[in-house]
Amino acid sequence: MDLRRKEDGIFLYIINIDYLLQIISHLCPARTELSIFHILIPDLRSIMDITEELRKIVGGRLSVSPSELYCYSSDASQVKGMPDYVVRPKSTDEVSRIVRLAYENEIPLTARGAGTGLAGGAVPVSGGIVLDMSGMNRILEVDIDNIQVVVEPGIIQDALNEALKPYGFFFPPNPGSSAMCTIGGMIAYNASGMRCVKYGTTRNYVRDLEVVLADGTVIHTGSKMLKSAAGYDLTQLIIGSEGTLGIVTRASLKIVPLPKTRKLVLASFKSAEIAGQAVVKTFSNGVIPSACEILDRVSLQVLKRYDPKLVFPSEGDVILFEVDGTENSAHEAAEQIIEVCSPLSLSIKLAESEKEMADIWAARKLVGAAVSRLDPTKTRIYVGEDVGVPIKKIPELLRKAQEISEKFNLPAMKYGHIGDGNLHLALFIDVLNKDEWDRLKQAADLVHRTAIELGGTVSSEHGVGAARAEYMEAQWGPALEVMRAIKKALDPKGILNPGKLGL
Amino acid sequence: MDLRRKEDGIFLYIINIDYLLQIISHLCPARTELSIFHILIPDLRSIMDITEELRKIVGGRLSVSPSELYCYSSDASQVKGMPDYVVRPKSTDEVSRIVRLAYENEIPLTARGAGTGLAGGAVPVSGGIVLDMSGMNRILEVDIDNIQVVVEPGIIQDALNEALKPYGFFFPPNPGSSAMCTIGGMIAYNASGMRCVKYGTTRNYVRDLEVVLADGTVIHTGSKMLKSAAGYDLTQLIIGSEGTLGIVTRASLKIVPLPKTRKLVLASFKSAEIAGQAVVKTFSNGVIPSACEILDRVSLQVLKRYDPKLVFPSEGDVILFEVDGTENSAHEAAEQIIEVCSPLSLSIKLAESEKEMADIWAARKLVGAAVSRLDPTKTRIYVGEDVGVPIKKIPELLRKAQEISEKFNLPAMKYGHIGDGNLHLALFIDVLNKDEWDRLKQAADLVHRTAIELGGTVSSEHGVGAARAEYMEAQWGPALEVMRAIKKALDPKGILNPGKLGL
Incomplete structure (x- = not known):
């Protein structure tokens, strides 16, 4: 199947395979005549057979041309891998028939949704079929x-x-x-x-x-x-x-x-570490907010460059506490958060209107994209940004993240779902600078290993995919063998999304 | 290991094996001399070796005497099975060594907590070791x-x-x-x-x-x-x-x-089916109670015989809706339930005091035990009592349960966690009456199959164990093969709690 990576098949890579197949079938309408091509172009028969079989299942909802395949060779991460076929099924029955075909021919098969993944999970790193489920x-x-x-x-x-x-x-x-x-x-x-x-x-x-x-x-x-x-x-x-x-x-x-109402408390703190302590204190006082987000001073700087009118506090690292429920219960919870956090905070206040609240959340959602405003010459790199630790370890993680950022001389923005221990650490580099790349890799590696040492996880919500597969052994120890045994029991030929999860 | 079930070893069953081992070791202090017993009593060496090995791990926290083993031969269900050894480990290391020993010698091993299970899950139906984890x-x-x-x-x-x-x-x-x-x-x-x-x-x-x-x-x-x-x-x-x-x-x-407060709404309905409709209506109006229990008229009759002072409504089938939260939010939710359910109910009211609420919950907890008051000549049988269906199907399940009860002429009490679709159906029989037993088995079988037909489950919370293993195929279809593949991958010798879950 991996014809396009073989030297003798390289020309297939640069021409449209669909077009080639049309030429071949025109030249030799009887299948026996194809043998001459089999000698010249190894694996062509199998590619042609699979293509034909897939077309029988999904008709025109099949892509084999390099330009189309290329669109499916990456997601929102740095991981790359070219598929051999992309199919767009419309029913369970079609999916079942495609998977069966892959199974019988031992073709790797990777499902894909919107391709927004940040760990290469939907990238066909071993080639094969991509199932576009959208x-x-x-x-x-x-x-x-x-x-x-x-x-x-x-x-x-x-x-x-x-x-x-x-x-x-x-x-x-x-x-x-x-x-x-x-x-x-x-x-x-x-x-x-x-x-x-x-x-x-x-x-x-x-x-x-x-x-x-x-x-x-x-x-x-x-x-x-x-x-x-x-x-x-x-x-x-x-x-x-x-x-x-x-x-x-x-x-x-x-x-x-849907909750009847939502309220938002903005609190700023002298350091991210103290902000982390406020979160721990809030939880241990029995208040469970509906959201609890950190935006450190670098993230705020980014957001203010994006929109100077934003109402964030003028100093410190900020926590956004959202509570929801009925008007009364949300009000009670907000008051309780203000009472618990006041002694630790530089400033603390309730968002005054629905509009102010909506503006703040809209800005929070943009923090990833807005990073480019901080330094237009540099590009944000995603590696290392989804670690999580137990809530109590959040202040320690924040301190260590700062140390790593300083050690490798890479500016970092810290934001994320601090309420569940999930910190998105974004280290900035210039992608054209090899030295910064090298330092980034070392720093990201240290961030992952620090999270594991603190009893945490290398991924809280983005997944392992291919990007973090190398850390599974360190995070899981002998439990990884159990995962491998399950994988082998359910997918003995290893066709389903190979190269992922460190399996 | 299963010596006590062989004819030539029957005497071991009626004397204390510990005592026998003492006699043997007194008679033949060198292990080679034991061979004479090996000829006379097959498997004795292996039993003795395992006993010795287990004793090395847990010392005196080991039982092999029939009287002690007997205590571990059942749980709160009708399932029975005699263990060969009972060990009471105190640490993970001890458990690990015991399991390793079982693995090497292919001895069945069943863990047990308090033995309150209602499906025989903790019963060693294939003999072997019981791990008493209490x-x-x-x-x-x-x-x-x-x-x-x-x-x-x-x-x-x-x-x-x-x-x-x-x-x-x-x-x-x-x-x-x-x-x-x-x-x-x-x-x-x-x-x-x-x-x-x-x-x-x-x-x-x-x-x-x-x-x-x-x-x-x-x-x-x-x-x-x-x-x-x-x-x-x-x-x-x-x-x-x-x-x-x-x-x-x-x-x-x-x-x-812990919630700040709890409130309880008691509502009675003309039929269990209408009560079920009220529950569906409550949920679809966006109110999620913290508990939602049904007590049908038979259950209420039982409870009133148990304690005539209880404040339950005088007619109909009853739903208990509990809400929790802050004083305000719980009050709001209770009011909303009253508003939604009033058009369907015979009577509806808020429990007036903490004490009234506590009394009602205490009575609810006793409904299982209090069944004997309904007819002192009959014993409640647990078979068939943990089915569950999607909430919307609750009225249908209640109607069909009533039909089954009438068809087999077996009185039934219906209670349970109607808010999550879980109905405990208790059919009464006289355990000494063979004909009633036969009808019970047929009725229970029909209850299980009805739940599966309604898109439900044969067990909502009690488990499958040995008691419901026969329904796994019907409930799961090809997914059961996946469970079996996982079982085989993780326990290739099949030593862990064999005979359970239909695996």
Whole structure:
């Protein structure tokens, strides 16, 4: 299959394979005549056969031309890998037939949603077939009586919540990419976002998955039940498995009532470390905010350059505490946060209006993109930015992150979901400077190892993919062997998203 | 190992094996002299060797005498099975060495907590070793800063919550047996109870497990993190696996702030089916109570015979709606429930005092035990009583349960956690009447199959164990093969709790 990487097949890389196939079939309409090409171009027969078989399944929803394949060779990370085929299935049956074909021919197969991943999870690093699931994007059932919704995996998160709004319900997990990312991707990586601290991760909202296994068998992992105690929880096993155990083709998701109101407390602190202490103190006083975000002074500087009118405090590192509920309960919780944090803070106040609150959240969402304003000559690098530690270790992580930034002389911005221990550390480099690249790699490595030492994780919500696969051994020890045994049991030929998760 | 079931070894069954071993070692202090016994009593050497090896690990915390073994031959279900050895480990290292010994000698091994299970999960149906985990019952760390607690599996649920109360936190899952059951058992069966409807099941509160695998290897399945996206969620795989994949020796549990207040709404309805409709209506109006229990008219009759002073409504089937939160938010939610349910109810009111509320919950907890008051000549049978269906199907399940009760002429009491779709159906029979037994078995079978047909589960919270193993194929279809593949991958010799879960 990997013809385009072989020297004798290099010309296939630079011409349109679809066009080539047309020429060949014109030249030799009987299949036996193809043998001359088999000698000249090794593997061509198998490529042609697979292409034909795929076309039988999905018709025109197939791409084999290099220009189209190239669009599927990366996600939002630095990981690259060219697929051999891209198919855009429309039904579970199509997915099942494609997977079965891949299984019989031992072709690697990687599912892809919107390609917003930050760890290379959707990148076909071993080539093979990419299943573009974005066309399977229907809401199949809004089932308010059972407080759930049944969807296909390609639906976009914000689109789902727009559809649920008229019913007064929502699907809480909310990654920063919610305007683009698909539910399938969220399930594959157990996505969460800033409201995880109160509402939990995607994991907490999936009741049932329809999954196509490595050999094409279709199973259901759960039901519409709120709870069950009857067998292994395959739903939970699939969530976060990054497409290495099966392909999700349908999901039943728990939904929850929209809160009546939300309130926002802005607090600034002398240092990020003290800000971290305030968070720990808030939790141990029994207040669970619906979001709890840190924006350190560098992040604030970035945001102020982006929009000078923003109402953030003028000094210090900032925590945004959001609380939700009824008017009364949200007010009570906000007052309690102000009382608990006041002794530690430089300033603390309640956002005055709905508009002020909306502006602040809109700005928070832009912090990643706005980084370029800090130094237009440098490009933000994502490596190393999704570590997490137990809440109590947050102040220590913040201090160590600062030390690493100074040691390697790389400016860093620290932001993220501090309420659940998840810190996005963004180190800035000039991508054209090799020396900075080298220092970045060392610094990022140290950030990952520090998180593991603090009892944390190399990824809180972005996933492992190919980018963080090398840390799985250090994070898991002998438990990684258990994951490998499960992978082997469910995907004996290793066709499902190979090269990911350190398996 | 199964000497006591062989004819030539029957005498071992009726004398104390410990005493026999003393006699033997007195008669033949050198091990070579034992060979004469090997000829006379097959398998004796292996029994003696295993006994000696186990004694090396746990010293006196070992039982091999029939009278002691008998105490471990059942749980709270009808399932029976005699162990060959019972050991009471005190540490992870001891558990690991015991499991390793079992692995090397292919001896079945079943972990047991308090033995309150209702499906035979802790019963050694294939003999072998029972690991009595109740001695590993320490709270290792109350870590309020990380809002969690680290415990050994033998700790009792209520004891844990008593210890957490001074900190203002609690561990929400609350099975009816909370005064006796262990956290280890709750993890093995994904226990829940009446507050599941708001707080979820045990599954939602476990962050990390220390697990001894089938070959004695010790792993950690998670960390103290609130969230992670780095690899398969082995924590979730172990929860609900009923001791068939590994032995839990330590657990980090998420805890939550105790609510400021709780309020209780009592509503009565003309029929159980209408009561079910009121529950569906409440949820679809966006109110999530902290508990939502049904007591049908038969259950109320039972409770009134138990205590005539109880303040339950005088007619109809009753739903208890509990709401919790701050004084204001709980009051608002209670008012909303009254507004939503009034058009459907015969009567509806808020419990007037803390005492009235406490009395009602105390009575609710006794409904299982109080059944004997209904007809002192009959004994309640547990088979078939833990089915669950999607909330919307609750009215249909209630109607069909009534039909089954009438068809087989067996009186039935319907109670349970209607808010999460879990109905405990108790059919009464006289255990001495063979005809009633036969009808009970047919009726229970029909109840299970009805739940599956309605898209539900044969067990919502009690587990499958040996009692419901025969329904796994019907409930899961091809997904059961996936469970079997995982079981085989993690326990290739099949030593961990064989005969359970239909694996």
